[in-house]
Amino acid sequence: MARKITGAAFVSLDGVIQAPGGPTEDPTGGFDQGGWVFKLWDEGINETLGTLFAGDYGLLLGRRTYDIFAAYWPYVEGEEAAMGEAFTRADKYVLTRSDASLDWDNSHRLGDIDAVAALKQTDDPDLVIQGSSTLYPPLLAAGLIDRLILMTYPVVLGSGKRLFGDDTRAGQLEMTDHRVTDKGTVIATYRPGGALPPYPPFGPKPSTSDREAERQRRMKQGTW
Structure with a gap:
Protein backbone atom coordinates (compact mmCIF):
# COMPACT_ATOMS: atom_id res chain seq x y z
CA MET A 1 0.00 0.00 0.00
CA ALA A 2 1.31 3.43 -0.94
CA ARG A 3 2.25 5.85 1.79
CA LYS A 4 0.07 8.91 2.27
CA ILE A 5 1.47 12.44 2.46
CA THR A 6 -0.14 14.91 4.84
CA GLY A 7 0.74 18.59 4.84
CA ALA A 8 0.11 20.20 8.24
CA ALA A 9 0.63 23.95 8.57
CA PHE A 10 0.05 26.83 10.94
CA VAL A 11 -1.40 29.65 8.83
CA SER A 12 -2.43 33.26 9.43
CA LEU A 13 -5.61 34.61 7.88
CA ASP A 14 -3.51 36.25 5.17
CA GLY A 15 -1.77 32.97 4.36
CA VAL A 16 1.58 33.47 6.12
CA ILE A 17 3.35 30.42 7.55
CA GLN A 18 6.79 31.92 8.23
CA ALA A 19 8.52 31.33 11.58
CA PRO A 20 5.58 30.15 13.67
CA GLY A 21 7.85 28.64 16.32
CA GLY A 22 10.10 31.40 17.61
CA PRO A 23 11.58 34.89 17.11
CA THR A 24 14.87 33.62 15.64
CA GLU A 25 13.44 30.76 13.59
CA ASP A 26 13.35 32.59 10.25
CA PRO A 27 13.59 36.41 10.23
CA THR A 28 14.58 36.49 6.53
CA GLY A 29 12.93 39.22 4.48
CA GLY A 30 12.65 41.37 7.59
CA PHE A 31 9.96 39.18 9.15
CA ASP A 32 9.61 40.32 12.77
CA GLN A 33 6.65 38.28 14.03
CA GLY A 34 8.49 35.02 14.64
CA GLY A 35 6.83 32.83 17.25
CA TRP A 36 3.36 34.14 16.41
CA VAL A 37 1.77 30.73 17.03
CA PHE A 38 2.89 30.81 20.66
CA THR A 51 -3.22 12.91 16.79
CA LEU A 52 -1.02 13.85 13.85
CA PHE A 53 2.16 12.61 15.50
CA ALA A 54 0.75 9.54 17.20
CA GLY A 55 2.25 6.27 16.04
CA ASP A 56 4.87 5.93 13.32
CA TYR A 57 5.50 8.56 10.66
CA GLY A 58 8.25 10.00 8.49
CA LEU A 59 8.93 13.70 7.94
CA LEU A 60 9.05 15.19 4.46
CA LEU A 61 10.89 18.52 4.60
CA GLY A 62 12.39 21.27 2.51
CA ARG A 63 16.03 22.07 3.09
CA ARG A 64 15.49 25.20 5.20
CA THR A 65 12.92 23.58 7.46
CA TYR A 66 15.28 20.65 7.86
CA ASP A 67 18.05 23.02 8.92
CA ILE A 68 15.73 24.67 11.46
CA PHE A 69 14.64 21.32 12.87
CA ALA A 70 18.15 19.82 12.92
CA ALA A 71 19.50 22.78 14.88
CA TYR A 72 16.72 22.57 17.47
CA TRP A 73 15.05 19.21 18.03
CA PRO A 74 18.10 17.01 18.76
CA TYR A 75 19.14 19.43 21.52
CA VAL A 76 15.84 20.39 23.12
CA GLU A 77 15.34 19.66 26.81
CA GLY A 78 12.50 19.69 29.29
CA GLU A 79 8.90 19.09 28.26
CA GLU A 80 9.77 19.05 24.54
CA ALA A 81 12.53 16.43 24.85
CA ALA A 82 10.17 13.56 24.01
CA MET A 83 9.16 15.21 20.73
CA GLY A 84 12.81 15.85 19.93
CA GLU A 85 13.60 12.19 20.48
CA ALA A 86 10.64 11.15 18.32
CA PHE A 87 11.73 13.43 15.46
CA THR A 88 15.28 12.09 15.72
CA ARG A 89 14.02 8.47 15.48
CA ALA A 90 11.76 9.24 12.55
CA ASP A 91 13.03 9.01 8.99
CA LEU A 110 15.56 13.33 -2.27
CA GLY A 111 16.81 14.97 -5.44
CA ASP A 112 13.53 15.69 -7.22
CA ILE A 113 9.77 15.21 -7.28
CA ASP A 114 10.15 11.86 -9.01
CA ALA A 115 12.07 10.65 -5.96
CA VAL A 116 9.17 11.73 -3.75
CA ALA A 117 6.75 9.83 -6.00
CA ALA A 118 8.90 6.71 -5.75
CA LEU A 119 9.14 7.07 -1.97
CA LYS A 120 5.38 7.34 -1.75
CA GLN A 121 5.00 3.89 -3.32
CA THR A 122 6.89 2.16 -0.52
CA ASP A 123 5.20 0.46 2.42
CA ASP A 124 6.80 2.41 5.25
CA PRO A 125 4.92 4.83 7.54
CA ASP A 126 2.99 7.79 6.15
CA LEU A 127 4.75 11.11 5.66
CA VAL A 128 4.06 14.48 7.30
CA ILE A 129 5.16 17.83 5.88
CA GLN A 130 5.96 20.52 8.44
CA GLY A 131 6.74 24.06 7.31
CA SER A 132 8.46 23.69 3.94
CA SER A 133 6.32 26.10 1.92
CA THR A 134 8.39 25.45 -1.21
CA LEU A 135 7.18 21.85 -1.32
CA TYR A 136 3.49 22.57 -1.78
CA PRO A 137 3.33 23.88 -5.38
CA PRO A 138 5.27 20.99 -6.98
CA LEU A 139 3.74 18.28 -4.80
CA LEU A 140 0.20 19.50 -5.46
CA ALA A 141 0.92 19.77 -9.18
CA ALA A 142 2.20 16.19 -9.19
CA GLY A 143 -0.84 14.92 -7.26
CA LEU A 144 1.30 13.65 -4.38
CA ILE A 145 -0.43 15.31 -1.41
CA ASP A 146 -3.28 13.26 0.03
CA ARG A 147 -4.37 15.50 2.87
CA LEU A 148 -3.94 19.08 4.10
CA ILE A 149 -4.49 20.07 7.72
CA LEU A 150 -4.55 23.84 7.96
CA MET A 151 -4.59 25.41 11.41
CA THR A 152 -5.67 28.97 10.61
CA TYR A 153 -5.17 31.43 13.43
CA PRO A 154 -7.31 34.57 13.78
CA VAL A 155 -4.40 36.89 13.02
CA VAL A 156 -3.14 38.97 10.09
CA LEU A 157 0.66 39.17 9.78
CA GLY A 158 0.91 41.42 6.75
CA SER A 159 4.10 40.01 5.26
CA GLY A 160 6.06 36.77 5.22
CA GLU A 174 -12.61 19.19 -0.63
CA MET A 175 -13.10 19.75 3.09
CA THR A 176 -13.36 16.47 4.99
CA ASP A 177 -13.33 17.72 8.58
CA HIS A 178 -13.26 20.96 10.53
CA ARG A 179 -13.47 22.40 14.00
CA VAL A 180 -13.10 25.79 15.64
CA THR A 181 -11.13 25.94 18.87
CA ASP A 182 -12.13 27.95 21.89
CA LYS A 183 -9.79 30.76 20.83
CA GLY A 184 -11.06 30.89 17.26
CA THR A 185 -8.43 28.89 15.40
CA VAL A 186 -10.02 27.05 12.48
CA ILE A 187 -8.61 23.55 12.02
CA ALA A 188 -9.73 22.31 8.63
CA THR A 189 -8.77 19.11 6.83
CA TYR A 190 -8.87 18.95 3.05
CA ARG A 191 -8.10 16.53 0.27
CA PRO A 192 -7.38 17.50 -3.34
CA GLY A 193 -10.56 17.92 -5.32
CA GLY A 194 -9.33 18.08 -8.90
CA ALA A 195 -9.30 20.89 -11.44
CA LEU A 196 -11.67 23.84 -11.27
CA PRO A 197 -14.79 23.34 -13.41
CA PRO A 198 -15.42 25.59 -16.42
CA TYR A 199 -17.24 28.88 -15.96
CA PRO A 200 -20.94 28.04 -15.63
CA PRO A 201 -23.59 29.18 -18.14
CA PHE A 202 -25.57 30.82 -15.32
CA GLY A 203 -22.63 33.09 -14.41
CA PRO A 204 -22.82 36.83 -15.14
CA LYS A 205 -22.14 37.71 -18.77
CA PRO A 206 -19.39 40.26 -19.57
CA SER A 207 -20.58 43.81 -19.96
CA THR A 208 -20.80 45.16 -23.50
CA SER A 209 -20.81 48.80 -22.42
CA ASP A 210 -18.41 51.32 -23.94
CA ARG A 211 -17.08 52.01 -20.46
CA GLU A 212 -16.18 48.32 -19.98
CA ALA A 213 -14.55 48.25 -23.41
CA GLU A 214 -12.40 51.20 -22.37
CA ARG A 215 -11.49 49.47 -19.10
CA GLN A 216 -10.45 46.34 -20.99
Missing part, protein backbone atom coordinates in the same frame (compact mmCIF):
# COMPACT_ATOMS: atom_id res chain seq x y z
CA LYS A 39 1.78 34.39 21.10
CA LEU A 40 -1.69 33.03 20.35
CA TRP A 41 -1.33 29.47 21.62
CA ASP A 42 -4.49 27.47 21.59
CA GLU A 43 -4.94 24.25 23.56
CA GLY A 44 -7.05 22.85 20.74
CA ILE A 45 -3.90 22.74 18.60
CA ASN A 46 -2.31 20.32 21.06
CA GLU A 47 -5.07 17.81 20.39
CA THR A 48 -4.60 18.04 16.63
CA LEU A 49 -0.82 17.70 16.84
CA GLY A 50 -1.13 14.83 19.30
CA LYS A 92 13.47 12.50 7.59
CA TYR A 93 13.31 12.90 3.82
CA VAL A 94 14.69 16.20 2.54
CA LEU A 95 13.81 17.44 -0.94
CA THR A 96 16.85 19.49 -1.91
CA ARG A 97 19.19 20.28 -4.79
CA SER A 98 21.99 21.00 -2.34
CA ASP A 99 24.70 18.45 -1.61
CA ALA A 100 25.26 19.89 1.90
CA SER A 101 25.48 17.29 4.65
CA LEU A 102 22.34 15.83 6.20
CA ASP A 103 23.94 14.65 9.44
CA TRP A 104 20.90 14.41 11.72
CA ASP A 105 20.19 10.73 12.42
CA ASN A 106 17.90 8.98 9.93
CA SER A 107 18.06 11.75 7.31
CA HIS A 108 17.73 10.99 3.60
CA ARG A 109 18.18 13.15 0.52
CA LYS A 161 6.33 33.51 3.33
CA ARG A 162 2.97 32.20 2.14
CA LEU A 163 1.72 28.63 2.23
CA PHE A 164 0.86 28.68 -1.47
CA GLY A 165 3.28 30.66 -3.62
CA ASP A 166 2.85 32.11 -7.09
CA ASP A 167 3.77 28.78 -8.70
CA THR A 168 0.75 26.96 -7.21
CA ARG A 169 -1.67 25.68 -9.83
CA ALA A 170 -5.38 26.39 -9.58
CA GLY A 171 -7.45 23.53 -8.20
CA GLN A 172 -10.23 22.58 -5.84
CA LEU A 173 -9.93 21.27 -2.31
CA ARG A 217 -8.33 48.45 -23.36
CA ARG A 218 -6.56 50.13 -20.42
CA MET A 219 -5.87 46.76 -18.79
CA LYS A 220 -4.19 45.51 -21.95
CA GLN A 221 -2.09 48.67 -22.11
CA GLY A 222 -1.15 48.42 -18.45
CA THR A 223 -2.64 51.81 -17.63
CA TRP A 224 -5.61 50.68 -15.52
Whole structure:
Protein backbone atom coordinates (compact mmCIF):
# COMPACT_ATOMS: atom_id res chain seq x y z
CA MET A 1 0.00 0.00 0.00
CA ALA A 2 1.31 3.43 -0.94
CA ARG A 3 2.25 5.85 1.79
CA LYS A 4 0.07 8.91 2.27
CA ILE A 5 1.47 12.44 2.46
CA THR A 6 -0.14 14.91 4.84
CA GLY A 7 0.74 18.59 4.84
CA ALA A 8 0.11 20.20 8.24
CA ALA A 9 0.63 23.95 8.57
CA PHE A 10 0.05 26.83 10.94
CA VAL A 11 -1.40 29.65 8.83
CA SER A 12 -2.43 33.26 9.43
CA LEU A 13 -5.61 34.61 7.88
CA ASP A 14 -3.51 36.25 5.17
CA GLY A 15 -1.77 32.97 4.36
CA VAL A 16 1.58 33.47 6.12
CA ILE A 17 3.35 30.42 7.55
CA GLN A 18 6.79 31.92 8.23
CA ALA A 19 8.52 31.33 11.58
CA PRO A 20 5.58 30.15 13.67
CA GLY A 21 7.85 28.64 16.32
CA GLY A 22 10.10 31.40 17.61
CA PRO A 23 11.58 34.89 17.11
CA THR A 24 14.87 33.62 15.64
CA GLU A 25 13.44 30.76 13.59
CA ASP A 26 13.35 32.59 10.25
CA PRO A 27 13.59 36.41 10.23
CA THR A 28 14.58 36.49 6.53
CA GLY A 29 12.93 39.22 4.48
CA GLY A 30 12.65 41.37 7.59
CA PHE A 31 9.96 39.18 9.15
CA ASP A 32 9.61 40.32 12.77
CA GLN A 33 6.65 38.28 14.03
CA GLY A 34 8.49 35.02 14.64
CA GLY A 35 6.83 32.83 17.25
CA TRP A 36 3.36 34.14 16.41
CA VAL A 37 1.77 30.73 17.03
CA PHE A 38 2.89 30.81 20.66
CA LYS A 39 1.78 34.39 21.10
CA LEU A 40 -1.69 33.03 20.35
CA TRP A 41 -1.33 29.47 21.62
CA ASP A 42 -4.49 27.47 21.59
CA GLU A 43 -4.94 24.25 23.56
CA GLY A 44 -7.05 22.85 20.74
CA ILE A 45 -3.90 22.74 18.60
CA ASN A 46 -2.31 20.32 21.06
CA GLU A 47 -5.07 17.81 20.39
CA THR A 48 -4.60 18.04 16.63
CA LEU A 49 -0.82 17.70 16.84
CA GLY A 50 -1.13 14.83 19.30
CA THR A 51 -3.22 12.91 16.79
CA LEU A 52 -1.02 13.85 13.85
CA PHE A 53 2.16 12.61 15.50
CA ALA A 54 0.75 9.54 17.20
CA GLY A 55 2.25 6.27 16.04
CA ASP A 56 4.87 5.93 13.32
CA TYR A 57 5.50 8.56 10.66
CA GLY A 58 8.25 10.00 8.49
CA LEU A 59 8.93 13.70 7.94
CA LEU A 60 9.05 15.19 4.46
CA LEU A 61 10.89 18.52 4.60
CA GLY A 62 12.39 21.27 2.51
CA ARG A 63 16.03 22.07 3.09
CA ARG A 64 15.49 25.20 5.20
CA THR A 65 12.92 23.58 7.46
CA TYR A 66 15.28 20.65 7.86
CA ASP A 67 18.05 23.02 8.92
CA ILE A 68 15.73 24.67 11.46
CA PHE A 69 14.64 21.32 12.87
CA ALA A 70 18.15 19.82 12.92
CA ALA A 71 19.50 22.78 14.88
CA TYR A 72 16.72 22.57 17.47
CA TRP A 73 15.05 19.21 18.03
CA PRO A 74 18.10 17.01 18.76
CA TYR A 75 19.14 19.43 21.52
CA VAL A 76 15.84 20.39 23.12
CA GLU A 77 15.34 19.66 26.81
CA GLY A 78 12.50 19.69 29.29
CA GLU A 79 8.90 19.09 28.26
CA GLU A 80 9.77 19.05 24.54
CA ALA A 81 12.53 16.43 24.85
CA ALA A 82 10.17 13.56 24.01
CA MET A 83 9.16 15.21 20.73
CA GLY A 84 12.81 15.85 19.93
CA GLU A 85 13.60 12.19 20.48
CA ALA A 86 10.64 11.15 18.32
CA PHE A 87 11.73 13.43 15.46
CA THR A 88 15.28 12.09 15.72
CA ARG A 89 14.02 8.47 15.48
CA ALA A 90 11.76 9.24 12.55
CA ASP A 91 13.03 9.01 8.99
CA LYS A 92 13.47 12.50 7.59
CA TYR A 93 13.31 12.90 3.82
CA VAL A 94 14.69 16.20 2.54
CA LEU A 95 13.81 17.44 -0.94
CA THR A 96 16.85 19.49 -1.91
CA ARG A 97 19.19 20.28 -4.79
CA SER A 98 21.99 21.00 -2.34
CA ASP A 99 24.70 18.45 -1.61
CA ALA A 100 25.26 19.89 1.90
CA SER A 101 25.48 17.29 4.65
CA LEU A 102 22.34 15.83 6.20
CA ASP A 103 23.94 14.65 9.44
CA TRP A 104 20.90 14.41 11.72
CA ASP A 105 20.19 10.73 12.42
CA ASN A 106 17.90 8.98 9.93
CA SER A 107 18.06 11.75 7.31
CA HIS A 108 17.73 10.99 3.60
CA ARG A 109 18.18 13.15 0.52
CA LEU A 110 15.56 13.33 -2.27
CA GLY A 111 16.81 14.97 -5.44
CA ASP A 112 13.53 15.69 -7.22
CA ILE A 113 9.77 15.21 -7.28
CA ASP A 114 10.15 11.86 -9.01
CA ALA A 115 12.07 10.65 -5.96
CA VAL A 116 9.17 11.73 -3.75
CA ALA A 117 6.75 9.83 -6.00
CA ALA A 118 8.90 6.71 -5.75
CA LEU A 119 9.14 7.07 -1.97
CA LYS A 120 5.38 7.34 -1.75
CA GLN A 121 5.00 3.89 -3.32
CA THR A 122 6.89 2.16 -0.52
CA ASP A 123 5.20 0.46 2.42
CA ASP A 124 6.80 2.41 5.25
CA PRO A 125 4.92 4.83 7.54
CA ASP A 126 2.99 7.79 6.15
CA LEU A 127 4.75 11.11 5.66
CA VAL A 128 4.06 14.48 7.30
CA ILE A 129 5.16 17.83 5.88
CA GLN A 130 5.96 20.52 8.44
CA GLY A 131 6.74 24.06 7.31
CA SER A 132 8.46 23.69 3.94
CA SER A 133 6.32 26.10 1.92
CA THR A 134 8.39 25.45 -1.21
CA LEU A 135 7.18 21.85 -1.32
CA TYR A 136 3.49 22.57 -1.78
CA PRO A 137 3.33 23.88 -5.38
CA PRO A 138 5.27 20.99 -6.98
CA LEU A 139 3.74 18.28 -4.80
CA LEU A 140 0.20 19.50 -5.46
CA ALA A 141 0.92 19.77 -9.18
CA ALA A 142 2.20 16.19 -9.19
CA GLY A 143 -0.84 14.92 -7.26
CA LEU A 144 1.30 13.65 -4.38
CA ILE A 145 -0.43 15.31 -1.41
CA ASP A 146 -3.28 13.26 0.03
CA ARG A 147 -4.37 15.50 2.87
CA LEU A 148 -3.94 19.08 4.10
CA ILE A 149 -4.49 20.07 7.72
CA LEU A 150 -4.55 23.84 7.96
CA MET A 151 -4.59 25.41 11.41
CA THR A 152 -5.67 28.97 10.61
CA TYR A 153 -5.17 31.43 13.43
CA PRO A 154 -7.31 34.57 13.78
CA VAL A 155 -4.40 36.89 13.02
CA VAL A 156 -3.14 38.97 10.09
CA LEU A 157 0.66 39.17 9.78
CA GLY A 158 0.91 41.42 6.75
CA SER A 159 4.10 40.01 5.26
CA GLY A 160 6.06 36.77 5.22
CA LYS A 161 6.33 33.51 3.33
CA ARG A 162 2.97 32.20 2.14
CA LEU A 163 1.72 28.63 2.23
CA PHE A 164 0.86 28.68 -1.47
CA GLY A 165 3.28 30.66 -3.62
CA ASP A 166 2.85 32.11 -7.09
CA ASP A 167 3.77 28.78 -8.70
CA THR A 168 0.75 26.96 -7.21
CA ARG A 169 -1.67 25.68 -9.83
CA ALA A 170 -5.38 26.39 -9.58
CA GLY A 171 -7.45 23.53 -8.20
CA GLN A 172 -10.23 22.58 -5.84
CA LEU A 173 -9.93 21.27 -2.31
CA GLU A 174 -12.61 19.19 -0.63
CA MET A 175 -13.10 19.75 3.09
CA THR A 176 -13.36 16.47 4.99
CA ASP A 177 -13.33 17.72 8.58
CA HIS A 178 -13.26 20.96 10.53
CA ARG A 179 -13.47 22.40 14.00
CA VAL A 180 -13.10 25.79 15.64
CA THR A 181 -11.13 25.94 18.87
CA ASP A 182 -12.13 27.95 21.89
CA LYS A 183 -9.79 30.76 20.83
CA GLY A 184 -11.06 30.89 17.26
CA THR A 185 -8.43 28.89 15.40
CA VAL A 186 -10.02 27.05 12.48
CA ILE A 187 -8.61 23.55 12.02
CA ALA A 188 -9.73 22.31 8.63
CA THR A 189 -8.77 19.11 6.83
CA TYR A 190 -8.87 18.95 3.05
CA ARG A 191 -8.10 16.53 0.27
CA PRO A 192 -7.38 17.50 -3.34
CA GLY A 193 -10.56 17.92 -5.32
CA GLY A 194 -9.33 18.08 -8.90
CA ALA A 195 -9.30 20.89 -11.44
CA LEU A 196 -11.67 23.84 -11.27
CA PRO A 197 -14.79 23.34 -13.41
CA PRO A 198 -15.42 25.59 -16.42
CA TYR A 199 -17.24 28.88 -15.96
CA PRO A 200 -20.94 28.04 -15.63
CA PRO A 201 -23.59 29.18 -18.14
CA PHE A 202 -25.57 30.82 -15.32
CA GLY A 203 -22.63 33.09 -14.41
CA PRO A 204 -22.82 36.83 -15.14
CA LYS A 205 -22.14 37.71 -18.77
CA PRO A 206 -19.39 40.26 -19.57
CA SER A 207 -20.58 43.81 -19.96
CA THR A 208 -20.80 45.16 -23.50
CA SER A 209 -20.81 48.80 -22.42
CA ASP A 210 -18.41 51.32 -23.94
CA ARG A 211 -17.08 52.01 -20.46
CA GLU A 212 -16.18 48.32 -19.98
CA ALA A 213 -14.55 48.25 -23.41
CA GLU A 214 -12.40 51.20 -22.37
CA ARG A 215 -11.49 49.47 -19.10
CA GLN A 216 -10.45 46.34 -20.99
CA ARG A 217 -8.33 48.45 -23.36
CA ARG A 218 -6.56 50.13 -20.42
CA MET A 219 -5.87 46.76 -18.79
CA LYS A 220 -4.19 45.51 -21.95
CA GLN A 221 -2.09 48.67 -22.11
CA GLY A 222 -1.15 48.42 -18.45
CA THR A 223 -2.64 51.81 -17.63
CA TRP A 224 -5.61 50.68 -15.52
